[in-house]
Every structure is written in C-alpha cells, then in structure tokens.
Amino acid sequence: xLKIHNLHVDVGGTxxxxxxxLEVPAGEVHAIMGPNGAGKSTLSYALTGRDGYEVTxxxxxxxxEDLVSxxxxxxAAKGLFLSFQYPLEIPGVPTLTFLRTALxxxxxxxxEGEVSVPDFMKLSRDVAKKLGVTQDMLKRPLNVGFSGGEKxxxxxYQMALLDPRFMILDETDSGLDIDxxxxxxxxxxxxxxxxxxxxxxxxxxxxxxxxxxxxxxVLAGGRIVDSGGPDLALALEKxxxxxxxxxx
Amino acid sequence: MVLDTPTLSPxxxxxxxxxxxxxxxxxxxxxxxxxxxxxxxxxxxxxTDLRAALSEPVADPDGSAGLIPACLQEALVLDFAPDGxxxxxxxxxxxxxxxxxxxPMDGAGPVAVLAAGRAPRAVVLRVTSPQTRPIVLRRHPGAxxxxxxxxxxxxELTLIDMGLAAAGLATGLIEADVGAGARLIRYxxxxxxxQAIDLTHTSVEVANGGSYAAVxxxxxxxxxxxxxxVCLAGSTAxxxxxxxxxxxxxxxxxxxxxxxxxAPGSETREVFKGAVQDRARGVFQxxxxxxxxxxxxxxxxxxxxxxxxxxxxxxVKPELEIYADDVQCAHGNTIGALDDQAxxxxxxxxIDAVTARALLVEAFVTxxxxxxxxxxxxxxxxxxxxxxxxxxxx
Numbered sequence: 001x002l003k004i005h006n007l008h009v010d011v012g013g014t015x016x017x018x019x020x021x022l023e024v025p026a027g028e029v030h031a032i033m034g035p036n037g038a039g040k041s042t043l044s045y046a047l048t049g050r051d052g053y054e055v056t057x058x059x060x061x062x063x064x065e066d067l068v069s070x071x072x073x074x075x076a077a078k079g080l081f082l083s084f085q086y087p088l089e090i091p092g093v094p095t096l097t098f099l100r101t102a103l104x105x106x107x108x109x110x111x112e113g114e115v116s117v118p119d120f121m122k123l124s125r126d127v128a129k130k131l132g133v134t135q136d137m138l139k140r141p142l143n144v145g146f147s148g149g150e151k152x153x154x155x156x157y158q159m160a161l162l163d164p165r166f167m168i169l170d171e172t173d174s175g176l177d178i179d180x181x182x183x184x185x186x187x188x189x190x191x192x193x194x195x196x197x198x199x200x201x202x203x204x205x206x207x208x209x210x211x212x213x214x215x216x217x218v219l220a221g222g223r224i225v226d227s228g229g230p231d232l233a234l235a236l237e238k239x240x241x242x243x244x245x246x247x248x
Numbered sequence: 249m250v251l252d253t254p255t256l257s258p259x260x261x262x263x264x265x266x267x268x269x270x271x272x273x274x275x276x277x278x279x280x281x282x283x284x285x286x287x288x289x290x291x292x293x294x295x296t297d298l299r300a301a302l303s304e305p306v307a308d309p310d311g312s313a314g315l316i317p318a319c320l321q322e323a324l325v326l327d328f329a330p331d332g333x334x335x336x337x338x339x340x341x342x343x344x345x346x347x348x349x350x351x352p353m354d355g356a357g358p359v360a361v362l363a364a365g366r367a368p369r370a371v372v373l374r375v376t377s378p379q380t381r382p383i384v385l386r387r388h389p390g391a392x393x394x395x396x397x398x399x400x401x402x403x404e405l406t407l408i409d410m411g412l413a414a415a416g417l418a419t420g421l422i423e424a425d426v427g428a429g430a431r432l433i434r435y436x437x438x439x440x441x442x443q444a445i446d447l448t449h450t451s452v453e454v455a456n457g458g459s460y461a462a463v464x465x466x467x468x469x470x471x472x473x474x475x476x477x478v479c480l481a482g483s484t485a486x487x488x489x490x491x492x493x494x495x496x497x498x499x500x501x502x503x504x505x506x507x508x509x510x511a512p513g514s515e516t517r518e519v520f521k522g523a524v525q526d527r528a529r530g531v532f533q534x535x536x537x538x539x540x541x542x543x544x545x546x547x548x549x550x551x552x553x554x555x556x557x558x559x560x561x562x563x564v565k566p567e568l569e570i571y572a573d574d575v576q577c578a579h580g581n582t583i584g585a586l587d588d589q590a591x592x593x594x595x596x597x598x599i600d601a602v603t604a605r606a607l608l609v610e611a612f613v614t615x616x617x618x619x620x621x622x623x624x625x626x627x628x629x630x631x632x633x634x635x636x637x638x639x640x641x642x
Contacts, residue, residue: 050596072595073595073601088589088590088593090590093607105603
C-alpha cells in the first residue's frame with residue numbers, strides 16, 4: 001500500500017524529515033507517535049502535497065504509484081485522504097456543495113461517472129446518521145461556527161463519504177471529549193478494510209485504545225527511531241520520549 | 249484670475265462635438281471647454297483618469313444591452329439607445345412616464361454634468377403608489393441615459409439597470425426623490441468591453457422614513473465609474489448599498505459613494521466586496537458625512553477585496569466625516585489574497601486548484617447578494633458572477 005523510502009523534506013529551506021522509511025501494508029493501521037517538533041505534521045503535508053513542503057530526496061508511493069510528482073488533488077483521486085489537525089473553515093461554501101464537488105472531481109479523475117444529486121443526498125444522509133452529523137451541520141458553510149469536536153467529526157464524515165484507500169489521521173483526538181472520541185473512533189474503525197490502510201498520528205495513547213494499531217512507530221528528529229507492536233504505545237505513555245533524544 | 253483653457257484631447261473633442269443643443273448640453277459644453285474632463289490631478293479622480301481614458305477618439309458603440317433574465321420577463325423595459333428612448337411592456341397604475349427637454353440638475357460633479365449634457369431629454373418616472381412590476385433600464389452601447397424618478401410618499405419601485413457594451417461611451421444620470429415612507433430598490437449590472445467607457449451618476453434624496461437600497465455588480469470596462477450620492481434628508485431614513493466587483497484583464501471599475509446624513513435617526517449600511525486579477529484595477533471611494541443635525545445616526549461601511557494576481561490593483565479611500573456627537577459610525581476595510589490553507593484543504597479533498605479558487609472567490613464575493621430578497625434576481629447575480637469565474641479561469 002504506502003511505501004516511503006529514505007524521504008527527506010524541507011520546509012522553508014530547513015530539513016525536517018531526514019531519511020524516513022516506512023511501509024504500511026493494505027489492511028493495517030499504523031500509528032506514528034513522537035514528541036513535538038518531530039516532523040509528524042510535516043510528514044502528513046509532504047505526503048499530501050502541500051506547497052512549501054519540498055521533498056528533496058527519497059520516494060513515496062501508493063500501490064506502486066509515485067505520489068511526490070502529483071498535485072494534491074491527483075493524490076486525493078488516487079485515494080489519499082488527510083484528516084486535518086486543524087480543519088479549515090470555508091465561509092460561503094455550503095458543506096454539501098463542497099463534498100459533492102470533491103466527490104465528483106475525484107470520480108472524474110478516476111474516469112468514473114458523476115454521482116447524481118439524489119444519490120449523493122441519500123449517501124450523505126446515510127453516512128451522517130452513522131456519525132451523529134446533523135442535517136443542520138450539513139446545511140452550514142463548511143466548518144463555519146463548528147466547535148473543535150464538530151470539526152473533527154466533520155473530517156471523519158468527509159472521509160466516510162469520499163471513501164479513500166489510504167487515510168492519514170493527524171491528531172484526530174485533539175479537541176475531542178471522551179464521548180466524541182468514541183463516536184469518531186467508531187467511525188474510523190468502520191472504514192478499516194482489507195484493501196485499505198491508515199496512518200494515525202497522535203501524541204497520546206488514548207486514541208489508540210479506541211483505534212487499535214497493528215504497528216506503532218516513533219518519529220523523532222525527522223526519522224523513525226523505533227517500531228513495535230501496540231505495546232510500544234503503552235511504554236511511551238509511561239516513559240515518554242526522552243530515551244529517543246540521542247537516537248534523533 | 250486667468251484660467252488656462254485646456255487643449256482638448258481627440259476623445260474630449262469628439263464628446264464635445266456630440267453634445268446636443270440643450271440647456272444641459274450647453275452646461276456640459278461650457279464645463280468641457282473650461283476644464284476638460286477630470287484627470288488624475290483632481291482628487292476625486294486620482295485613480296480614475298477620464299482624460300487619459302478619452303485621450304483617443306472613442307470607439308464606435310458596439311455590443312448589446314445584454315439578455316433580460318427569465319425572472320424579469322414581466323418587467324416594464326425602458327430602452328436607452330444612442331438614437332433615442334423606447335418602452336416595452338405593460339405599465340401599471342400609479343406610474344406616469346414622461347420625457348422632458350429641460351430639467352434642473354440634482355446631481356453634481358463632472359460625470360453628472362456630462363451625463364445630463366449628453367442626454368437629449370430626460371425620462372421622468374412619477375410613481376404615486378407601490379409598483380409590483382419592476383422597471384428594467386436597458387442601456388444599449390453608447391447610449392446617454394437621463395432618468396428622473398419621483399416617488400410619492402409610501403410609493404415603491406424596483407429598478408434594474410443593465411448593459412453589456414463592447415465599445416463606446418455610455419453615460420447615465422439617475423436623479424431620484426424618495427418621499428416619506430417610500431422605497432426605491434435598485435439592482436445594477438455593469439459589464440463593458442476593452443473599448444467601452446461607462447460613466448454613471450446616481451443622486452438620491454430620501455425623505456422621512458424612506459429608504460434607498462441598491463445592489464450592484466460590476467465587471468468593469470476600459471473605464472467604468474459608478475458614482476452614487478445619497479442624501480438622507482428626512483429623519484429615520486435608510487440607505488443600504490451593496491456591491492460586488494469582479495475584474496480581470498485590463499478592466500477598470502470605480503465605485504465612488506457619498507452618503508450624507510442630514511436628519512436625526514437615519515441608518516446607512518454599505519457592504520462592498522471585490523476580486524481583481526491580471527492587470528485590472530478596482531477603485532472604492534466611500535464617504536459618509538454626518539451633519540450636526542443628524543444625531544443618532546447609525547452608519548457602517550465595509551469594503552473587503554481579494555487581489556488574485558500580483559499585477560492587480562485595488563485603491564480604497566474610506567472616509568467618515570462626523571459633525572454630530574451622538575452617533576454610531578464605523579468602517580472596515582481589508583485587502584488580501586486567497587487563503588492558501590483553504591486552497592490546500594480543498595485540493596486535498598480532490599478539487600483542482602482552479603475550481604477551488606473559483607469556489608472561494610464566488611463564496612467571498614457573492615455574500616453581498618444575500619441582501620437580495622428576490623431569489624430569482626439573486627440567482628441571476630450569483631450566476632453572472634459564476635459565469636465570469638468560469639470564463640476567466642486560467
């Protein structure tokens with residue numbers, strides 16, 4: 001599924017990711033943990049192609065296809081989805097208009113037909129019901145006036161609707177209370193599948209109680225410095241990241 | 249004092265030669281001969297240099313007045329063409345239409361003088377009762393329009409003015425008296441080509457409890473200037489002005505607005521938004537003057553614009569001049585670029601950069617049309633903005 005080899009990423013001329021190698025096979029959920037400033041968000045932006053995150057060396061492929069040379073929207077059409085740490089408010093653009101435009105743009109890029117308005121409305125209602133997203137939220141401009149928790153729920157709603165193959169969840173737990181965390185995690189777990197994979201970026205073990213990872217990686221100083229099973233997250237929760245200072 | 253008589257440019261000379269032999273024509277002739285058209289050294293025209301725009305002979309009128317949208321099929325249409333004035337459609341009771349050759353002028357300034365002077369006669373609308381049928385002012389390329397509107401107390405009228413000139417000099421002067429408790433609503437669509445010059449002056453006086461509400465959409469021209477002067481002469485009078493401008497290529501659009509609060513308890517709301525790209529130029533000059541007698545005035549002015557290219561230009565001059573002491577007045581003004589983060593967010597969801605940009609600009613600009621109560625007209629305006637965005641996508 002996702003293969004990253006010796007990836008180097010500069011932001012504003014400063015190297016942030018320095019030789020990162022990682023493989024997430026189909027059907028698996030991998031967690032990336034690490035201290036502040038380790039390059040976790042940089043990795044998610046570099047993979048999705050944000051301007052200013054320059055890949056200077058190495059490769060990143062999704063199902064064997066190079067990602068680095070593609071525009072952000074082309075990567076999205078290949079099935080790459082980023083749940084943002086800080087979802088943007090887009091005033092004036094109704095949520096459903098935005099999502100229908102996005103879904104049809106992706107389908108068009110893949111050579112699939114457009115989803116009709118009635119089909120889309122049905123799909124959007126079905127998904128909304130599962131995630132506790134209200135019709136009122138869908139009628140509003142995208143994320144405008146939403147609480148932090150509502151924005152995160154909306155990210156997962158978008159993810160469910162767009163049905164991507166590879167999902168990156170960047171600190172999806174931040175801003176969520178316990179109840180919301182449960183709803184969101186259930187939504188995420190429902191999207192797991194044998195032909196899909198996820199990269200869950202988080203500071204804390206708490207999210208991983210709900211979204212159980214197959215592998216846990218520690219990112220420090222721009223590289224993966226440790227990898228292990230779910231137990232590694234528990235060990236990190238107890239011991240912190242201090243022991244990786246030298247490794248970084 | 250000895251004044252230098254300017255040497256007129258070929259364009260100015262052509263305008264001069266075309267002025268009719270009327271009182272207003274004489275006044276325009278005298279003004280042109282004495283000082284020519286205002287250039288950038290005149291403060292109010294520093295960003296909109298009429299003299300420079302008319303340095304060459306004006307191109308022959310070309311283009312059309314544009315298509316009347318389906319939602320206005322029932323409207324009464326007044327046609328303003330270079331060779332005269334026509335009328336199409338049904339007229340309801342409570343509306344009298346006349347033409348007059350000579351009228352004292354309410355408007356002021358060189359644009360008003362020129363527009364009055366070029367019109368061989370004025371069309372006068374006398375409205376004595378609320379009109380449900382809107383009136384469309386179809387401005388054909390190169391046409392001079394002069395319109396005088398008298399709204400009796402409690403009368404109501406909706407006006408829509410539109411034009412789509414590719415070339416030629418079009419002028420317009422609208423002078424309106426809004427009686428006590430009367431309402432004048434106006435929607436304007438201005439769109440001109442690279443050889444078109446479009447100059448309009450609107451002067452409105454509002455009596456006690458009356459209101460003037462206007463929504464405009466400008467796409468500019470070689471040079472387009474829409475001047476609006478509103479005098480809230482009666483107490484608790486109201487003025488709502490909204491506008492959007494979308495400019496590309498070498499287009500130039502100027503919105504120059506002056507609202508005078510003369511009596512107590514009146515309100516003004518101004519909301520203008522624009523997006524400018526390529527080497528186009530948008531000008532917004534908005535002045536709110538609150539006279540000493542106009543206590544409890546509540547006036548707000550907002551102008552927000554997006555610069556979509558490095559070569560674009562937006563010039564803004566917001567002004568508040570307040571002589572009363574018990575008032576609430578505020579203005580806000582911002583000019584910025586599109587939000588890169590929002591663009592990336594949309595692209596991450598699969599929307600290409602051009603479409604994402606168009607969606608963001610449309611959302612930003614068309615917000616000013618929320619004030620439009622007629623859904624058909626609102627859709628028309630949003631549709632025109634959307635068409636423009638689809639057309640200019642690079």
